[in-house]
Amino acid sequence: MTMHATAERLATEAHAPVLRPSTSMTLAIENMHCGGCLRSVERAVLKVPGVETARASLSAKRVSIAYDPALAGAADFIDALKAAGFAAAPIEAAKQDKDTARQSYLLRCVAVSGFAAMNIMLISIAVWSGEASDMDASLAIAFRWISALIALPTVAYAGQPFFTSALSALKARRLNMDVPISLAILLATGMSLYQTMRGGEQVYFDAAVSLLFFLLVGRFLDETLRVRARGEAQNLLGLQSGIATVIEPDGAHRAVPAHALKPGDHLLVAVGERVAADGVVLEGAGQVDQSLITGETAPLSVTIGQEVYAGTINLIQPLHVMVKAADSSTLLAEIGRLMQAAEQGRARYRRLADRAAQIYAPAVHGLGLATFLGWLALGATWQTALTYAIAVLIITCPCALALAVPAVQIAAASRLFRQGIIVKAADGLERIAEADMVVFDKTGTLTIGRPELLQDDAICDDTLMAAAGLACASKHPLARSLVVAAEKRLGKVRPASGVEEVPGQGLKRSLVQGEERLGAAAWCGVSSAGSESEVWYRRDWMSPVRFRFADTLRSDATRIVGVLKRQGYDVALLSGDRTEVVERVARQAGIDAWQAELRPADKIAWLNARAREGRKVLMVGDGLNDAPALAAAHASMSPSSAADISQRTADFVFQGERLAPVTEAVAVGKRARSMALQNFAVALVYNVICVPLAVAGFVTPLIAAIVMSTSSILVTANAARLAK
Amino acid sequence: MTALAWLVPVALLLGGLGLAMFLWALRSGQFEDLEGAAYRALEDVPPGEDDPAR
Numbered sequence: 001m002t003m004h005a006t007a008e009r010l011a012t013e014a015h016a017p018v019l020r021p022s023t024s025m026t027l028a029i030e031n032m033h034c035g036g037c038l039r040s041v042e043r044a045v046l047k048v049p050g051v052e053t054a055r056a057s058l059s060a061k062r063v064s065i066a067y068d069p070a071l072a073g074a075a076d077f078i079d080a081l082k083a084a085g086f087a088a089a090p091i092e093a094a095k096q097d098k099d100t101a102r103q104s105y106l107l108r109c110v111a112v113s114g115f116a117a118m119n120i121m122l123i124s125i126a127v128w129s130g131e132a133s134d135m136d137a138s139l140a141i142a143f144r145w146i147s148a149l150i151a152l153p154t155v156a157y158a159g160q161p162f163f164t165s166a167l168s169a170l171k172a173r174r175l176n177m178d179v180p181i182s183l184a185i186l187l188a189t190g191m192s193l194y195q196t197m198r199g200g201e202q203v204y205f206d207a208a209v210s211l212l213f214f215l216l217v218g219r220f221l222d223e224t225l226r227v228r229a230r231g232e233a234q235n236l237l238g239l240q241s242g243i244a245t246v247i248e249p250d251g252a253h254r255a256v257p258a259h260a261l262k263p264g265d266h267l268l269v270a271v272g273e274r275v276a277a278d279g280v281v282l283e284g285a286g287q288v289d290q291s292l293i294t295g296e297t298a299p300l301s302v303t304i305g306q307e308v309y310a311g312t313i314n315l316i317q318p319l320h321v322m323v324k325a326a327d328s329s330t331l332l333a334e335i336g337r338l339m340q341a342a343e344q345g346r347a348r349y350r351r352l353a354d355r356a357a358q359i360y361a362p363a364v365h366g367l368g369l370a371t372f373l374g375w376l377a378l379g380a381t382w383q384t385a386l387t388y389a390i391a392v393l394i395i396t397c398p399c400a401l402a403l404a405v406p407a408v409q410i411a412a413a414s415r416l417f418r419q420g421i422i423v424k425a426a427d428g429l430e431r432i433a434e435a436d437m438v439v440f441d442k443t444g445t446l447t448i449g450r451p452e453l454l455q456d457d458a459i460c461d462d463t464l465m466a467a468a469g470l471a472c473a474s475k476h477p478l479a480r481s482l483v484v485a486a487e488k489r490l491g492k493v494r495p496a497s498g499v500e501e502v503p504g505q506g507l508k509r510s511l512v513q514g515e516e517r518l519g520a521a522a523w524c525g526v527s528s529a530g531s532e533s534e535v536w537y538r539r540d541w542m543s544p545v546r547f548r549f550a551d552t553l554r555s556d557a558t559r560i561v562g563v564l565k566r567q568g569y570d571v572a573l574l575s576g577d578r579t580e581v582v583e584r585v586a587r588q589a590g591i592d593a594w595q596a597e598l599r600p601a602d603k604i605a606w607l608n609a610r611a612r613e614g615r616k617v618l619m620v621g622d623g624l625n626d627a628p629a630l631a632a633a634h635a636s637m638s639p640s641s642a643a644d645i646s647q648r649t650a651d652f653v654f655q656g657e658r659l660a661p662v663t664e665a666v667a668v669g670k671r672a673r674s675m676a677l678q679n680f681a682v683a684l685v686y687n688v689i690c691v692p693l694a695v696a697g698f699v700t701p702l703i704a705a706i707v708m709s710t711s712s713i714l715v716t717a718n719a720a721r722l723a724k
Numbered sequence: 725m726t727a728l729a730w731l732v733p734v735a736l737l738l739g740g741l742g743l744a745m746f747l748w749a750l751r752s753g754q755f756e757d758l759e760g761a762a763y764r765a766l767e768d769v770p771p772g773e774d775d776p777a778r
Contacts, residue, residue: 034763035760035762035763035764035766035767036763038760038763038764039767056757056760057756057757057760058757058759058760058763059756059757059758059759059760060756060757104750104755107750107755108747108750111743111746111747111750112743115739115740115742115743118739119735119736119739122735123732139728143732146732146736150736
């Protein structure tokens with residue numbers, strides 16, 4: 001009996017891996033660039049026990065993993081990838097899936113309508129040329145029926161994106177571009193079906209379906225741009241928030257992706273780490289760097305019971321933090337309220353294509369109707385009048401609007417993407433082109449956002465090397481930047497051995513000659529009243545040496561400000577930091593208009609005042625305190641090191657240490673706008689020539705379809721110039 | 725002319741076959757990573773041996 005039971009259990013266990021449901025997870029990979037990386041990523045993940053499949057995607061910069069949740073977790077994958085040299089972070093894939101589902105639905109529509117358009121055109125050309133020669137009448141009728149058999153299901157399937165959108169616009173008593181499109185397609189199809197049944201010759205399935213095909217291509221490009229922008233932004237956010245260490249009730253440490261943290265979780269924040277979520281300090285006291293939140297560069301002291309915000313860097317001692325839900329009295333809640341108010345202003349912006357559609361759609365409908373009524377009044381049969389009216393609708397059908405603007409924008413976005421700039425809002429390109437004033441935040445935007453050793457020639461190489469050797473033992477931001485500075489000047493730094501760290505004070509080690517210390521002024525036995533961040537280094541047998549640190553300007557900040565000024569932009573600096581620091585940075589960067597010690601609401605008030613003067617402001621900022629201002633400004637950019645909420649709000653996110661992306665984005669935005677306008681001009685010229693001909697009845701729908709395709713190709717080719 | 729009676733259906737069938745194959749390829753995720761696919765084609769690790777792609 002027992003033996004039987006054991007055998008049974010063994011059997012179940014043998015099958016267990018198959019039966020157990022596997023979970024899937026998607027990770028964003030930061031630095032995957034080539035086929036070799038793709039392989040290494042997949043190999044690294046597959047080596048983790050419990051992983052069933054791993055599939056990396058080079059265009060999405062992600063890897064999808066199917067795994068057994070009992071054997072592996074996010075932290076294992078991230079560690080394995082880190083060992084292979086890749087930075088990775090989990091992302092929530094659910095939202096993205098919905099977007100890609102819509103994208104592949106549109107691609108299916110493009111494929112179906114493309115197939116139908118080619119085949120119907122093939123048959124149509126036979127019929128049209130047959131009419132001039134000796135084609136049998138019965139054969140022509142048969143061909144028209146075949147066209148109808150292909151066209152009807154195609155229109156019913158691939159026309160849906162337009163029909164649903166037109167229907168919802170009509171329900172809301174509005175007119176959008178999809179109303180004339182749907183009308184043209186449905187009328188042309190219905191009319192052709194009627195003519196086919198009567199054995200008539202006015203059959204234009206070809207026109208209806210090829211119109212559908214071109215419009216769908218435009219729609220698909222537009223959606224592709226949106227999906228890619230959203231995906232990139234999601235990757236960045238995921239990589240930034242990273243992994244938090246949660247202490248379980250039983251004392252075990254567990255790595256949890258930051259977005260999966262729940263209120264009540266107990267976090268351990270190591271020195272030098274960012275706090276992953278808003279919370280209250282439970283244990284430990286020390287200083288935190290809140291520059292990402294408030295723009296203030298001087299560290300803030302925190303003790304038990306005080307609140308810390310996501311994005312602050314812990315400086316001195318490990319902190320235990322309890323994650324807290326947002327409550328209405330905090331800075332975050334205030335920023336949330338300001339954001340909501342500011343975003344309502346942004347929503348009033350109408351896209352170029354929509355503004356054009358507002359004028360275009362009524363004109364198209366009016367013209368179509370006038371043609372129909374006019375020909376009836378002149379005594380034409382209603383079929384003829386309707387055919388001419390359809391030709392007018394097809395001719396005027398806004399391909400330039402439906403295809404040209406997305407084609408330009410996708411070309412512009414891929415150009416910017418290659419330079420590390422992510423276009424998050426499709427209409428951001430239009431808005432940035434209109435800006436006439438650029439406003440910068442200070443910390444993290446004009447400046448790099450972390451302390452750098454001021455190039456002090458007083459410090460000799462030996463001292464720097466020795467101090468950096470000690471500093472290797474600490475994760476304190478100042479110690480780290482000391483090491484970076486030493487590596488820059490002297491090459492590789494050898495860590496000193498036997499170093500002891502006293503939290504909140506500094507580092508020390510004993511040598512034969514005496515003691516060696518690195519840290520706060522008091523720790524090294526000096527009294528200093530310096531307002532800047534500084535670190536002292538002292539050997540017992542020598543006098544102490546001071547290392548001064550400051551948040552320095554981005555390498556090209558002054559140049560970029562100069563370029564913007566020469567291009568005629570007004571440049572201003574708005575900061576939440578202290579007056580003397582802001583003044584110094586403004587002077588260095590060459591900005592005359594600056595304001596310091598501003599709260600988020602003050603920044604918005606300032607921006608609103610400019611908006612009332614009719615100025616269109618491009619806001620560049622990174623802090624949590626900038627987020628409302630980013631939402632309120634006409635256009636906005638933020639560096640990829642910015643706070644989550646700012647990156648979500650900004651129209652553009654740029655990577656790297658340089659500020660040049662600002663001028664690049666402005667330049668590309670302007671070129672994109674002039675190209676969109678060129679495309680409108682192409683469409684207009686062609687309308688001016690063709691519409692009178694169509695109204696007069698000289699253009700058959702077939703010719704209309706061919707001319708329209710040509711203009712679409714022209715307009716797309718024009719847009720492609722931007723991608724180079 | 726009678727040739728058309730079978731030539732036209734054959735043409736449509738072949739076209740439809742192309743469409744069906746495209747839709748199948750789309751559904752099976754072959755268009756999800758166009759950049760990566762370009763590199764995967766160059767891989768010379770024999771399938772089955774340390775082959776992650778399933």
